[in-house]
Amino acid sequence: MLNLTYPTKPIIYQRNNSGFALVKFSGLSDTAVTVKFSALENSGTDFSITLPVNNAEFKANVKVPQGLYQVVVTNKSESKKLEYLGVGEVIVWSGHSFADGYGIGSDTSPLAFFTENFWKRNDPDQYKKPEEVQRYLDNIRQETARGLPARVASQMAEKLMVPVLFYHCAWGGTRMMDWADAASGIKTGREYAGYKQGYEDLGYPYAILGEALKTFVQETGCRGVLIIHGDNDRDKQFTQNILLDGWKRLINKIRVDANFNLPVSLARSCIDPNFPEIIASTNQAIEQLPSMYYGPDLSQMGASYRISDGLHLNDLGEIKVAQDWTSMLISQNFFASNPKPTPTFTEITKIVQTTAAQIKDEANTSVAAIVIGLAFITILAISLIAKFRWFLALVFTLLVAGISYLIGFTNLFGIKKSGS
Structure with missing residues (x-):
């Protein structure tokens, strides 16, 4: 189930003097909702957000940078599209x-x-x-x-x-x-x-x-x-x-x-x-x-x-x-000059918002963490093995490998930072 109750039609919003608008997104869904913004006319940068669902309802003020976008809202089973939404x-x-x-x-x-x-x-x-x-x-x-x-x-x-x-x-x-x-x-x-x-x-x-x-x-x-x-x-x-x-x-x-x-x-x-x-x-x-x-x-x-x-x-x-x-x-x-701002929900739902640049930065950080971890493991293992400390070699190797893998995997594939 996916029902987008706002916005429901193409529209342009007033940007603030920092270059973005807070745009209300609301609707009904039985699973978490992802909203993808694809920039049109070279006017912005692609980004996506994840809106959490509480009691089959999602409601959030989304920080949308200035630009013209095609918007696609999806959950696990359905999708809704706005031909354009602009700021x-x-x-x-x-x-x-x-x-x-x-x-x-x-x-x-x-x-x-x-x-x-x-x-x-x-x-x-x-x-x-x-x-x-x-x-x-x-x-x-x-x-x-x-x-x-x-x-x-x-x-x-x-x-x-x-x-x-x-x-x-x-x-x-x-x-x-x-x-x-x-x-x-x-x-x-x-x-x-x-x-x-x-x-x-x-x-x-x-x-x-x-x-x-x-x-x-x-x-x-x-x-x-x-x-x-x-x-x-x-x-x-x-x-x-x-x-x-x-x-x-x-x-x-x-x-x-x-x-x-x-x-x-x-x-x-x-x-x-x-x-x-x-x-x-x-x-x-x-x-x-x-x-x-x-x-x-x-x-x-x-x-x-x-x-x-x-x-x-x-x-x-x-x-x-x-x-x-x-x-x-x-x-x-x-x-x-000071513009009249867009209206917002009084209670802001925390959302996940990720730009293409952030994804690239996080991927680079993740790869670096994994490479450094593997190098450290190799050096540590050789050092310990050379001194015939087999038990300590095994413990330290597993510990460092686990930490490095966790940092890299989290950034590269999984958990994003919350923000608005």
């Missing part, structure tokens, strides 16, 4: 159409993963029902339809050489102020792309971001939030102070729902020079709030980086933003 960077991604994926590029690294966009243009109602929420997490994949999310996640994965997961929480055609007011429970009557009667009562558009923070981020941990807003806030009723207040309300709600002071990076985005208050208020939010990081300034990107509508990014624009954003986050030590 790297988990990012919540939000904003207007640029973040929604409005674009033409789809450059995707094999280490870049995306959830299905929470808001679907053809069926935004599908996430109103609580039972539909799990589908969002079940649709982690190694591709995205188009646009900037694919570019940024791929650039991060390639630069950091770890798996990167984007929780896709964007809504094209929305204003930052729509998100801020919805986050504050303010019903304004303003409409936006895809708007339907009753959306304000449901907390849209912010609800898609809040749901990810309250549900999925609690399971996987998270490094921080990346947001692109500005172009749709071109309305003179939104003064610089009003926009700054909107940013503050939105970011505060993000951190409340995450139950953690998540780092936030804001891209500055407004192509229209008649609205300088948009860029100015975004800069103020970055400067005045804690744990904030600069994203690229898209207002400085001219027509050569835009498609024919003069607003949205073309291929060159997407690539530039992805490169600039990743480089800026690295230079600001965003990836060294």
Whole structure:
């Protein structure tokens, strides 16, 4: 009997600043369980663990180094496989159409993963029902339809050489102020792309971001939030102070729902020079709030980086933003900020965890012990025999041989050291 109750599907977890995550493994088995991690995409090192079983149940926090792995769980009679499990960077991604994926590029690294966009243009109602929420997490994949999310996640994965997961929480055609007011429970009557009667009562558009923070981020941990807003806030009723207040309300709600002071990076985005208050208020939010990081300034990107509508990014624009954003986050030590960690079991079961390097070291130690023991036996035997002390020769020879054999055999074939 073998039943793996967690994890049960491919998933990426947030690494800590020491380069690993504690990942919960649990299930039912009638014998001890072995979990083998096989590194994918040259992103990690193979290793295996043994999980003890108590009363037909196993439960442990497994220390998984950063990397992407195929995972096989076995006992004496059965096996279960996860196509992949990763430890790297988990990012919540939000904003207007640029973040929604409005674009033409789809450059995707094999280490870049995306959830299905929470808001679907053809069926935004599908996430109103609580039972539909799990589908969002079940649709982690190694591709995205188009646009900037694919570019940024791929650039991060390639630069950091770890798996990167984007929780896709964007809504094209929305204003930052729509998100801020919805986050504050303010019903304004303003409409936006895809708007339907009753959306304000449901907390849209912010609800898609809040749901990810309250549900999925609690399971996987998270490094921080990346947001692109500005172009749709071109309305003179939104003064610089009003926009700054909107940013503050939105970011505060993000951190409340995450139950953690998540780092936030804001891209500055407004192509229209008649609205300088948009860029100015975004800069103020970055400067005045804690744990904030600069994203690229898209207002400085001219027509050569835009498609024919003069607003949205073309291929060159997407690539530039992805490169600039990743480089800026690295230079600001965003990836060294404190992430929200993965949840763990309160009682840690001691497990056996062995890497390929440890196996090699132990084998070398074992062989050395056996060789030294045999050499000592030979010298001792010759010395004692030469003096005709047959009885002492026999006793000492058997004693040294037994000790050497026990050390070598234990290391080479049998008992491993416990650890986590």
